[in-house]
Amino acid sequence: MSKKKTIRCIVAFWILIIGIFIFFLLNVAIGSVRIDISQIVKSLFSNSTDPTVSTIIWNIRLPRSVAVIILGGALALSGYLLQTFFRNPIAGPFVLGISSGAKMCVALTMVFLMSNSLKSNSLTLVVSAFVGSLISLGFVLLLTKRIKSMSMLVVCGVMIGYICSAITELVVTFASDADIVNLHNWSRGSFSGITWSNVEIMTVMVFVSFIVVLFLSKPLDAYIIGDSHASSMGVNIKALRVGIVILSSILSACIVAFAGPISFVGIAVPHLIRKLFNTNRPIIMIPASFLGGSVFCLFCDLLARNILSPTELNISTVTAVFGAPVVIIILLDKKKKTMD
């Protein structure tokens, strides 16, 4: 890498880190109850504060903000992996129907297996979301054998998403009233109600996946250039593909299990990060997409909680407003390139 590129990367990383720091503080401070920065600091480092403020910070806002950082990062990383896998800039867990598949399996599990309390057993939910992700990704993979075009792939993904949503709706129709309330809130996507024990599980899962992905950055680097190049470099392409599928499914499963399906983060963030860093090298894109996803989701969650406060918007409403235009720009950009 040239010096100019290295400097650009360092600056961009700092922008993301500072962004996370600022939005994290804002997320803890702003809400239906406003808390001064000085009070936050006091409550974090000593116990001598108002117990209500302390409860709001420790039991509600902190776990939520930490979860947003972890899940937002995981979502963007999963999007980057899928884009690399399909060599398609508009791939992502939501458009390919993977989130909807996970949602379907989680809904089935909630209604039929654990009808009493939502999120009481988050590991079960994660596992069922993972199974759902793999099922829909499997369908998409079967279809890609026949379809080569980038837009057709997305259309198929959206269709799979609709089928899964239809099944989810069907399940909801037969669910008991208490379940419906839970399911309804969750199925629209929201970071609310996340507890520290949820945070523990997602931290472990996402951290382990992240490290594994980071160790795949070298073969991914060769894979991006092309199949022939990768195999002549001694990369086991089949094993790499299986690895990407499993990792991106685990990551999307985590998000769906804890926050429901969230749209557009997976597509938009890696694209914005690619432009910001001006590179597509996995060794940079993997950590950068993660940080970018965290910043983006912190920002969107801040808006979701506060625009119509005390009513909370679901997170996809906000992410779509900022993410969908990015997708349109990517498509226009592609069109321009092919016409050149």
Added chain:
Amino acid sequence: MSVFYFSTKELVVGYDNKPLIKNIDIGVNKGEILSIIGPNGAGKSTVLKSIAKQLESISGCIYLDSKDMQNISSSELSKKMAVLFTDRIKGEMMSCEEVVAAGRYPYTGRFGILSENDKKIVEETMKTVGIYDLKDSDYSKISDGQKQRVLLAKVLCQEPQIILLDEPTSFLDIRYKLEFFSVIEKMKKEKNLTVIMSLHELELAKSISDKVLCLKGEYVDRFGTVSKIFDRDYICELFGINDSLGSFALDKNIGLF
């Protein structure tokens, strides 16, 4: 066991277990150039892909440096054999230098970070191929002729003993063709590089190769030295040039090779 640096024994290649070309028996010494010629669809690329282990061969053996290629691990092979095939390379948001450096893959560590030595080799190779001035250019924005030179530098960066090229110069103009082969010739002389390539340009094949493999449909038609192969009657037969086409070529003074 063979005395050749690279050889095949009763090699049968094809797709989906359907044999396409049978009984390929060739041998190439170190520092020799072997050209594969034959009409379109004769299976030149199939042979190259099988040799590169990108396509599983149906039966027979391939020996490299007196070792059965089946017993050479893919990472070991990547330090010995480099390939430049016709697949388009995606170099989105990569500078030419980064594309060339991708050839150092077999030598870099866990995260693929280049050492000082790697950087030096990348720089030297770019200078040898004459593309050092393209170093910071965006790979996706340079011309096809320049792309092919960047890819040649990538392949040479891999420090191979043997390289496989599939129609490397088909889309290049005459100047780039000459430049390309001058580099190949130089590497052959200086590094004793062995080259196996498919070629459409018979006149180039005739002047640059040491040995020629002629493919025609299902079998190896001939294998031998240049003087044995390049005979007007034989070339006409190989490519199915009938009498009227042959006399047309003579009439207009179009050289076949």
